[in-house]
Amino acid sequence: MTINASSIFKDVEKIRKTAPLVHNITNYVVMNTTANALLAIGASPVMAHALPEVEEMTGIAGALVINIGTLSDAWIEAMFKAAKKAAQRKIPIIIDPVGVGATQYRTRTARQLIQATPPSIIRGNGSEIMALCQQDQKTKGVDSTSASDQAVDAAKALAREYGCVVCITGKIDYIVSQETLLQVKNGHAMMPYVTGLGCTATALCGAFAAVNPEVDKAAAHAMAVMGIAGEMAARTAQGPGSLQVNFIDSLYQLSQTHIKEFFKA
């Protein structure tokens, strides 16, 4: 199994044609920028977190994205409620365990969410994926020769345990499922200087998983689009301010030709 420029663009076209509603329960920092990224790629974002309405909103969505970046108790309750509804409806749940490992509150919440309603995709950086796994993981430590390897081992353990796809983003993105390991080598060194591009990657996973039932490919396609748009953006960026603006423009402009030119696996 593999992905290529044509499989990536097929999903982009489906998103643009069907404009799937992506329900985000996400953090305050990135609400605006992730909504803009979803719009630019052709999806329909909605943000809603109130207990009286989350189930109804998830009930009309094509995917649910949960991001724990600025948690509080009321929001956690809403996350569980929405995730339960998404599981009932069998729509993809995407979880972004922002800052897992930094506080027990985040670690506990992310783990409980994943246990209660195993997601389709978990998207995080290497240290988040390792922190998420730590207690469950058996193979880490001496077996691993680098942080990336350790994270891939952790991702494999999570994928086995929860039957989900785990997406580790970094210089190389690893998309890990129980059976498969995909790599995407797109992206640009300036991207980590823009706040919330990781959260945007997660949100895009929602849009792609809403139109593509092969979850590992959907996640890999989303990562490829992120990285390609980042590289397109970097061509004329003067810094992270213009990179962010160009990135949104690039998602909007993205054609099969761009994907063919930039895609690296």
Add this chain to the structure above:
Amino acid sequence: MTINASSIFKDVEKIRKTAPLVHNITNYVVMNTTANALLAIGASPVMAHALPEVEEMTGIAGALVINIGTLSDAWIEAMFKAAKKAAQRKIPIIIDPVGVGATQYRTRTARQLIQATPPSIIRGNGSEIMALCQQDQKTKGVDSTSASDQAVDAAKALAREYGCVVCITGKIDYIVSQETLLQVKNGHAMMPYVTGLGCTATALCGAFAAVNPEVDKAAAHAMAVMGIAGEMAARTAQGPGSLQVNFIDSLYQLSQTHIKEFFKA
């Protein structure tokens, strides 16, 4: 009654001269971008939602903008409290019923707000205005030949019932009051790809209503300025990222010459 380049610019100048304080109780997604739009046109935005301070903040404002985009119970309570204070002080209340119809929570809240303290202006897209009206509206259905017509009928019903101005934004903007129907034909097809430009339209209604007691004209002026700034922005935009940046620049640059060049009614 009509509006023209000179009546539009007169309001812009008043805003720039008096910098009216616009109190926003709005959604998390657009707080930053609507504050920037209000500043760029010359108004003074303030965001405040805590029960212990909303009345005091509304007490010094020139207009109150209520946007239900990311509702929760505590915020709803603050919205009612602030709206009551605004009604006592007879300053314009502008309501943006974001996502009305998507969940009962939003529909109920928006209707209750409008009934408790009839606003000066309601600003929404066609489907929001129709969803807001549904139960009250008598004339919809077979009488209407298009979505726009249906929305205008719904707007008329709301305008009659609450004595308010209803602003339907879309390809053509309709500004409906009990006696008048104004149209603004400015805007650009890329604008819906920027999150929260509808919310920005609502916030600008606040600034214009703060300086112009003829509410229907104030709303129409605000819509004209939105659309014109959008068209100015689109001239060099490469996508919705640069459109958003250019849009803020255009609000700031906006001169009578620009308005004369672009305004279409």
Add this chain to the structure above:
Amino acid sequence: MTINASSIFKDVEKIRKTAPLVHNITNYVVMNTTANALLAIGASPVMAHALPEVEEMTGIAGALVINIGTLSDAWIEAMFKAAKKAAQRKIPIIIDPVGVGATQYRTRTARQLIQATPPSIIRGNGSEIMALCQQDQKTKGVDSTSASDQAVDAAKALAREYGCVVCITGKIDYIVSQETLLQVKNGHAMMPYVTGLGCTATALCGAFAAVNPEVDKAAAHAMAVMGIAGEMAARTAQGPGSLQVNFIDSLYQLSQTHIKEFFKA
């Protein structure tokens, strides 16, 4: 004691080398833009406000930034808790009393915070600093010949009372400690048209105070960097939209040469 291009750039280099974690409990409007500014200068921003995690987050941070721009009771409780932890750990606390004087809620909260855990730096505009001081200040009134002078007197009173540095930003920035008064004359007239640049100035104080224990210099360096990046940004800005984008780019690009070219004290 004074600051110069070389002392400013030394701190910038330290930030870039050590990427201090700046814990922000700040307002919804500016979370995204202040996070981006902190990243662009080389720091690591984190936003966290939940009672169950604030202490743990402050426990790993290099500085704590508290901004009362969109207060509510739950957030106030978190601010006190985080500030207590920061005081125990002796890491710098930076307070931005946004809108103090506009409502009693803000005035009371800001004063109580400052009394409970005297901060390293208070950063506000002239009227905020005066409103914050009012009850304590003895020397204001006839002694002062202008709003700036009054604000400097208020700042001196606060600095004496709480042993902190007070940063008044405006056309000229005044950095006031018990013993010293520094001035920074950088900045651009278009900056107040971008929402939250004051909050960004406060956040940058956090980054600079995290790497420089001479708090008054750290604050002055942060103000110089703000103003210089603003002037660099203004060279090609078409309005506040592009100014904001260029400003982030400029923080990222900022070199000793830029500082030498632009710095004015």
